[in-house]
Amino acid sequence: MKAALAGPGGELLHQARRATGRERGPEAVVAGILDFAAELRAYGADRFGEPAGAAGVAVPGIVDAERGVAVYAANLGWRDVPLRTLLGERLGGIPVALGHDVRTGGLAEGRIGAGQGADRFLFVPLGTGIAGAIGIDGRVEAGAHGFAGEIGHVVVRPGGIACPCGQRGCLERFASASAVSQAWAQVCGDPGADAADCAKAVESGDARALAVWQDAVDALADGLVTALTLLDPRVLIIGGGLAEAGETLFTPLRDAVRRRVTFQKLPEIVPAALGDTAGCLGAGLMAWDLLDTAAPPASPASTSTASTAATAATPPEVTT
């Protein structure tokens, strides 16, 4: 878990990390989140003279942001945890926002990161899996059931490799950092080799690495073109482990997307700017949004906003 106290502009005033304790079960994880947030709030009160006025939390899996419920997360093992209510009670009744980890990270990338100022963007982190956040006018679209943006499960190779989601040929089976690691380990014969090693081999001109890399880039471009045909984003923000390859990824990716579009407008394709603090920053922004929209001005929540910090906790990213 990553947590922070965030100022009104999203600036991180204090950061902390600790393990989720997920090996002790979902109840321990929830208790850990509540303790972490309460300790951070107490620290803020000591350090800044006033406790956090609101809290934001981002969690993986399926999230019902409207009801404030963490519905399901495969790696944390929980089901239907009313996190917003639990946190509100633990934090003395301050307003709490609950969000999905990738969409929350996308909110931060869109507002204060790589998409700063873009009215329409798509944020796609390439990590263990692939997810997406659809940014529209300063907010991130969750969809009717909380599944919007799941570009990793767009089928790009019909009949291809089986995916845990039940489908075959999903994008994340070909273009996630894990998929590239797996493919490269198999080709180079070193079971410990990963996507970063593959990128290095590409840079040194290894033809086998180049073939693995180009397969991933082509699959990614197929998936992204489907997304941009539907969404027409102004900026396409690519993050996650695979994006750390820099131009080794972005140069062939821009080419591959350009070759595939016909009538569509080519969006700007840029690397994510906030790294693994995106979720934390986004949770802080959600918390500040609660305070900014809190009315009337005389309410206890908003009277204490001026110099107040918000807490944010983010358990690690996983695919659903």
Ligand SMILES: [Zn+2]
């Ligand atoms: Zn899938």
